[in-house]
Amino acid sequence: MKPRPFAYFAPEDVEAATTLLAEYGDDAMVLAGGQSLMPLLNFRLASPAVLVDISRLDELRTTHPIADGGRRMGSALTHSAIEDDRIDDPTGGLLPRVATGIAHRSIRNRGTLGGSLAHADPLAEWPLIMCALGADVQLRSLRGERTVAAADFVQGFFTTDRADDELCVSIDVPALAETHTYGFCKLARQVGDFAEAMAVAIIGWSGDDTIEDVTLWLGATRNRPVVLSRTEQVAVEGVASLLQRDLLAEAVRLDLADVDELGDAHRVQMHSVAVERALREATTERVA
């Protein structure tokens, strides 16, 4: 369980990092917190010729305001920084809440937001949350900078839209308006474990406390975070009467079938329970 040989670079700034990525292309891998990459190297499941360590780049750990109360967050911000709300969370508590549930504190002290997104582990929290929030990902290379929606960036099982010469530098997280509530449910065997099932619900309310829109995303799938369109519709219609369980479960099943994510009965049940509990949390907050 030791890695194959590799060359190690610790560039001094983003430009130096992107220069290395341009030079080595798919022979290089970006090392941020290393909490997923180092085990992959040790298991010899990944064998890059070159590691580009960006963990010391201060400019990737900054955060500053953007339009409409949103926040631009450096990609090398750690989960701990988010957990401790050293980022001026624009989501009314969702980001710190999610960060707190990621693995253990020693992992959160090193693991990074951008690393998690770029790694695109289907079991990870940030791809799900950033898709649900409609966040944007900034990618920089010697060729220039581009912005891509998180939902387009995370393409599948450990697969993203990042080109080999690109570095994920920041994430734009839009504000969650006062008119919105959220619910998040992670079902895990114990504290620190990966999710068995995971869902996030964001509900937009009108002035008279009726539901205007529901955004519902499911994580811990086999492939990538999934938007549950049919279930969103059922939730909009049925949430006032506090969710008809069977209808909801059926909608989740159909949504999962659409993206080929149906599994054994227990797995589908876990997804369904996570969705229901996320929705319930998002609504009870308002109803109460």
Next chain:
Amino acid sequence: MCQRRPERHLSTRGVGGRVRRNEDGRHLGGQSTFVADVRLPHMRDVAFVRSMVPHGQIMSIRLPDGLPPGTVWTAADLEGLAQPIIAAAASADFRVSEQPILATDKVRFFGEPIAMVIADDRATAEDIAELIEVDIEALPPILDPLNAADTGLGLVHDHWPDNRYMVRVGDFGDVDRAARDAEVTITRDYKMNRHAGVPLETRGCVAYMDQRADQLVMYSSTQFPHVIRSVLAGLLGIEERRFRVIAPDVGGGFGIKNNINSEEVAVCAAARQLGCPLRWIEDRWEHFVGSAHARDHRYRITAHATSEGEILGLEAEILVDAGAYSVWPWTAVMEAGMAAGMIPGPYRIRNYRYTATTAATNKAPLGPYRGVARPGACFAIERTIDEVARAVQREPAEVRIANMVPAEDLPYESITSMVYDSGDYAESVRRAQKAIHHDEVRQRQLAQPIDSIRRLGLGYASYTEQTAHGAEEWSKRGLPIIFGYETARATIEPDGSLVLDVGIQSHGQGLETSLAQVAHDVLGVDPASVTVRHGDSGISPFGMGTFASRSMVMAGGATHLACERLSAKLSSIAAHLLDCDPSEIAVDGTRRQGPSAAISLRDIADAAYLHIDRLPVEIEAGLSETAHYRPEISTGAFAYSTHAAVVEVDTETGMVDIIEYAVVEDCGRIVNPMIVDGQIHGGLAQGIGTALYEQLRYDENGIPQDSSFLDYRVPGSTAVPSPAIVHTETPSPHTVLGLKGMGEGPAIAPPAALANAITDALDISMTTTPMTPEVVWNAIHQPVGP
């Protein structure tokens, strides 16, 4: 919450005292020396090439070109340097397996070592290992122990008639009559799935030739350095006088480090040839695929009972999947044999019949793991008690008590010839009921809304555990060697300080403290000032090792006896120096008090070593006494316990939360209550692992599915409750100081207690471990059986 016994011993530092461990400083300060911390000049690292198929014929092994000689070792290179491992039970029916040090013609499990690579560091050794091409012609893997008698599926060992190590049967009393008399007969199948041992520190060894001492030295993360020296010396063809084995700090063993490992044999053989130190440190993947596995028991239990739930007779079909090889020295049949013996549990069973089958499969060998066979047997019998209680609609705790051997019948010889020496089993259940607030929990259950998603359950499990069994028991089991005694040497150094050299080995049990407490009661020396040396065949007297919950009883007994002998000599010297009779000398801390004056240990030692001119010739110089302790009755001291669990089951997900947990234990006289509590916390954690988390699955091709912590789940700190602990103390009549073993016990009952609690919550029989959310949810939604 912990009920504390009032202190009633003379000293709060001796036996019974809450003494902080002498080991804590180095362990908590990160200053221990584990085998991977051993650094020797010119040391090289070893990596193994392991089989990636479970069963097959090795056709060829192709090495990359240009490697320096001595880099890669295969079975051919070890010929004449190391013999295969054979662990045969002393029974004509036992089928012998021969485990090659490196696979010769055939591989028999995924992970079996095929070649050994030696390089300057481990990463380079792994680089070379990757380039070695092993061509294996795959054979159909033998994976299902239920088919062990079927000869048409192929053979794990080609010279066997089928895939069974042994079938053992027993028939006691009149089971047929019990069946006829019974008003209720219940048959259930239970399964405790295979898992791993997962000590914090994996296995490993460092071996080198010490030319000055003309000996081979091996550091090994082992539980029994002397015993492996004996067997390794035989396998390697080296005299024991020229072989030293050192167990440095060992980061947990739990039985996994209580076997002979082929890797150690290979490393030692190569180190003798190459003349440079070699190191092999098992990585976690190797641990999951290549270390001895645990459990893998199946039971079919039939209970014949009255309508009141009194059990008239038991029938047990036991099947253990022992994997590819019989591990030394335990043999492949130890698990099934012990399980058969322990099925009657703490109950008054007079009619009992069993069949105990041990199957060979193309999986990693099965070895001892904390509790050894008892967690499976406890699971089967304690689930059975609750099934009987459900059938006759009585409170399980009451049915348990009603069937137990009454206190007045002890000592009691069980139907399987175990001598339960002392205690009060029913009282243990009653105290557990009190500790878990039985009535209150039952009230809370009644108050649950009928449609509540979360269901509350209460479950109990009791056991009586043979500990510190000696010569008679091991001889009965037919082991290759007999673990009948322990040895201690107590030495007062010339400055009056005390050293205990013991054959036992401590790897987390706190023996450096508890043995010092035993010495304190005899010699008066502060336990914090006693040096306890162990785990080194170059220093310690020969010892059998730490396992079978034997160390405190055996080594404590030996320490007590050695200290008494030393004390007598101290008294005779003191009497001479104080000009009185030895019988007039009293122990006063580190002084010896005569009628008119006192003398310190330092002054006695000074006379014994440095001023022998002050002593008459009849008194021998020096202050060192050795004692071997062998209990007079060697069938074991029976510790016992009842665990009680309250769980909440989420019926939507199948997830189980442990809400309350209580442990009532009796390990005879307690040496150090804090160490006993620590054993309970640790054993409970491992028992919860067996119950809810840990499983090592093989797929239909014989490939391990849980070979990293990503898939293999162990309970973390948040999954392990802090139990209410109730100590009771019934001294064993068979051991010095009345001690009983307690190392393994706390891991025995949790699977049964938790299964009973989940069964109680759902009114559905739980029959399998681990009870994962999937297993529990499926049981709710696809009920199997009545």
